[in-house]
Amino acid sequence: MKVFLLTLSLGGILAAVLFGTLTHWDPSYMSIHGWIALFLGTFLSLAVGGGLMALVFYSARKGYDDRIEVETPDPD
Structure with a gap:
C-alpha cells in the first residue's frame, strides 16, 4: 500500500x-x-474533513x- 501511495503521489507531481x-x-x-483564496480553500477543506473524521x-x-433494542411490553 505504501508503494502504491508513493507511486501515485510521485506520478501526480511528475504530471x-x-x-x-x-x-x-x-x-x-x-x-x-x-x-489567498487557494490557501483558505485548501485549509478549510482539510479542517472540515478532519473535523468530520474526528466526529466519526x-x-x-x-x-x-x-x-438500539426496543423493549416492548408483554401483551399479558
Missing part, C-alpha cells in the same frame, strides 16, 4: 511538472487574492453507533 513545462505555466500570473471516530468509540 504537474510536465504540464507546467509543456504549457509554459507561470505561477506569478495569479494575483495575491487568488493565492468519537461517535464510534462512545457507542453512539450501536444498535
Whole structure:
C-alpha cells in the first residue's frame, strides 16, 4: 500500500511538472487574492474533513453507533 501511495503521489507531481513545462505555466500570473483564496480553500477543506473524521471516530468509540433494542411490553 505504501508503494502504491508513493507511486501515485510521485506520478501526480511528475504530471504537474510536465504540464507546467509543456504549457509554459507561470505561477506569478495569479494575483495575491487568488493565492489567498487557494490557501483558505485548501485549509478549510482539510479542517472540515478532519473535523468530520474526528466526529466519526468519537461517535464510534462512545457507542453512539450501536444498535438500539426496543423493549416492548408483554401483551399479558
